[in-house]
Amino acid sequence: MTVNEAIGLLGLETLNLSDGDRPIEGGYTGDLLSWVMGRAQSGDAWVTIMTNINVVAVAQLTDVACVIIAEGAEIGGDVIARAASQGINLLRGGKTAWEMISALSDKI
């Protein structure tokens, strides 16, 4: 499935969409950035409630397909701007990480 399809499936808010056609090949959820950095794979949808600006760097370095902020967690305008400047797909929804990953795993 593509990032655009995930947006539709989960009813996500688009904070920044640089490449909606990018395929999602797997998923990962976690908030500890060092842990995520070592474990998330290129092409994953990364679901997290962490919203500080370092999330963008971790997304870039792991080359995840998109970052999905769960449970409507607050996110700063500076983080969204950084995601836009770095071409990171940044999305947000009200569901829990569990609900999001469960829904995605049925389709991937």
Place this chain on the structure above:
Amino acid sequence: MSEDTVRFHFDVDGENFTSAGEASVQVKKLLRQLGIAPDVIRRVGIAMYEGEINMVIHANGGDADVLVDNDKITIILADTGPGIANIELAMQEGYSTAPDKIRSLGFGAGMGLPNMKRYTDDMKIESEVGKGTTVTMVVNIA
């Protein structure tokens, strides 16, 4: 260092935690331009980012050098911070001396040095308490 070594240098800003990682992201782009394999780039990026974060958290920044040879990429991270008193302990997964405010940002879980070792083919730590730390990591290009 041979004649055809490509060298990149970065100053890691210790004052600005939010910009930590910029050197790693820049290196990732430069390595991509050099045609380095994605898996190698990923390993270099992760190891270097962890090192950068460590320098920002513990040492008020430092110098990062990346040397690209035909057969390997060498990352040298040098700081003049407090040094590491017990390297063996610091290498243990889960051991951390990072302050709470760093933990609240999703770091300081004691994963940094173990990640750096895991993602590189060779890692050497030279540290003297009160003087600073130099970490040299090598990722082989298959």
